[in-house]
Amino acid sequence: MNIARNTLKEYSLRQTGCREDILNAFTSHEYALSHSDLENQLGERFDRVTIYRTLKTFVDKGILHKVLDDVGGTKYALCRTSECSHEEHHHDHVHFKCTTCGNTTCIESIHIPTINLPQGYVRKEVNMLVQGVCPNCN
Ligand SMILES: [Zn+2]
Ligand SMILES: [Zn+2]
Ligand SMILES: [Zn+2]
Structure with a gap:
């Protein structure tokens, strides 16, 4: 029993090769992966649409969360909290x-400070991206 299979079972998702491979890609990396990172890693085995749908399913289920990137792309990272569920993510951590x-990378130990918006503004989600040099490159 590998981690990917366990996770799929836990979230009552049908086992498919694509779902398994994508989950394995996330569990074997410490950092967030973009759609094209996954395409490069998984090679030609799955088409773009299948990868896209799988990512969407995982986000909807609370397995992955979106990470906004500075170049306008979206990356995805594993939710390492049991507080994420179907359609509802609870993240207030910083991304680096x-x-x-x-x-x-998700920096789970650093929380985004509370932001008080002016009256009339409704907050839906907050993202904080810190840019710099990581320990591996330092
Ligand atoms: Zn989440
Ligand atoms: Zn994160
Ligand atoms: Zn680095």
Whole structure:
């Protein structure tokens, strides 16, 4: 029994090769992965649409969360909290992007401070991206 299979079972998702491979890609990396990172890693085995749908399913289920990247792309990272569930993510941690290697990491120990918006503004989600040099490149 590998981690990917366990996770799929836990979230009552049907086992497919694509789901398994994508989960394995995330559990074997410390940093967030973009759609094209996954395409490069998984090679030609799955088409773009299948990868896209799988990512969406994982985000909807609370397995992955989106990480906004400075170049306008979206990356994805594993939810390492049991508080994420179907359609509801509870993240208030900071993301760190290394400008040398380009990797984006979840810094779960640092929380985004509370932001009080002016009246009339409704907050939906807050993202904080810190850029700099990671320990591997330092
Ligand atoms: Zn989450
Ligand atoms: Zn780095
Ligand atoms: Zn994160």
